[in-house]
Amino acid sequence: MKNISRRNFISKAAGAAAAGVFLPTLIPSSALGKAGTVAPSNRINVAFIGHGMQSGGHRGDMARNPRTQILSVCDVKLDVLDRVYGEVERINKDRGIGNSLQKTIHYQEALDRDDIDAAFIVTPDHWHVAISLYAILRGKHVYCEKPLTLTVREGRILSDAAKKANIRFQTGSQQRSEYCFRKAAELVRNGVIGKLKEVYISIGNFPPPLELPEMPFPEWMPKENYDLWLGPTPWRPFHTERIKGDYGGGWRRFWEYGARKEGDWGAHHFDIVQWAKGMDHSGPVKFCPAGTDGVPCRFYQYADGTTVYINPPGDMGKGKWGGGTRGEAIRFVGESGEVLTNRGNVCKVVPDAALGRQALKPGSTQLHPSMGHRQDWIDAIITGRDTICNAEIGHRTASICHLSSIALRLNRTVNWDPKKEQVIGDDQAASMLDRPRRAPYFLGA
Known part of the structure; x- marks a missing residue:
């Protein structure tokens, strides 16, 4: 059939x-x-x-x-x-x-x-x-x-x-399928803390990439299988660290196979910011390395001025609503308060915690509810409805990971047109929007 x-x-x-x-x-x-x-x-x-x-x-x-x-x-x-x-x-x-x-x-x-x-x-x-x-x-x-x-x-x-x-x-x-993040995104989207001004995100850091010596191929990874693992990426001498699955490093630490921490935790937290801002089909317009305009950490900015700071120092952004990042993974700062969220069902509003416990008013924006990310996919297959995080949403969030990485690697600001999906005025940065693929590993082949 x-x-x-x-x-x-x-x-x-x-x-x-x-x-x-x-x-x-x-x-x-x-x-x-x-x-x-x-x-x-x-x-x-x-x-x-x-x-x-x-x-x-x-x-x-x-x-x-x-x-x-x-x-x-x-x-x-x-x-x-x-x-x-x-x-x-x-x-x-x-x-x-x-x-x-x-x-x-x-x-x-x-x-x-x-x-x-x-x-x-x-x-x-x-x-x-x-x-x-x-x-x-x-x-x-x-x-x-x-x-x-x-x-x-x-x-x-x-x-x-x-x-x-x-x-x-x-x-x-x-x-997106965790209640605390959906609640935080709904609070921000519905203006509970006023106009969103800044977001502070903690994604951590990986150790630098390594130059690895060549190792003999083990029985469980013959040379032809290693060639398949490398796929479209450049040929590199075999070493178990290169192909190791490790949340603290392994293959994730190499630029060849991803976007390092930008694509690791960044892909999670940048995605929630996109959701909270209603930008699932768009994105930021500027990506900056640390030191830009005197800012001590890297950041990116949306057209409306909302600025997202990545791995800010502990005392950065201290103001009338409180100090530092408070230990939460994502901290949304608005004109009249903050929404702070993290895994473990953490979602709180300061200075008025009661706002986070109130039901949304009639007519408010209500985001896609999910009882579980895998089950949401299964339900979508059965019913024909869309998923909570479709390919366009995933692409837009991944674009933030890659553009932030490009600004980091070039150590300069990258200006971006999210509608045309083009880098503005920087040919070298534009050339990094794609990568050569090693034959015969091409898309869809």
């Missing part, structure tokens, strides 16, 4: 189940969707590509979610691939899913399957767009980790392709 017709069938079957329509008997109850289960024909078949540190929770949810089942796992690290295959195989067996699970080092083999409806992409950043685009062009729904892109230009290609294909795309900026 082709993917589009299968998705239509899933949607119709879900509606029939809700209406109390059931299939005939004479087959196992688990296949009928009885006893609290969902019929296999109603489940979304998922290919899972990439199994690093971020993938465990995603994989466990997709393997056990009553609406989904994993039918393909893909990774170039052979030991990881074998471990994950065994893990999912056991879960599938317990669920009565049969023996259709595939393992492969080639994402194309997984995404070319007619019975795959959707793809979960949890690779390093430099592979996000190529694999997502390959999936989209084959009619698959996509959940792709953040930051969505490696470059600004490839983000525009991806967003346009997702829209044209009319697939459900979710960027893994899961803070």
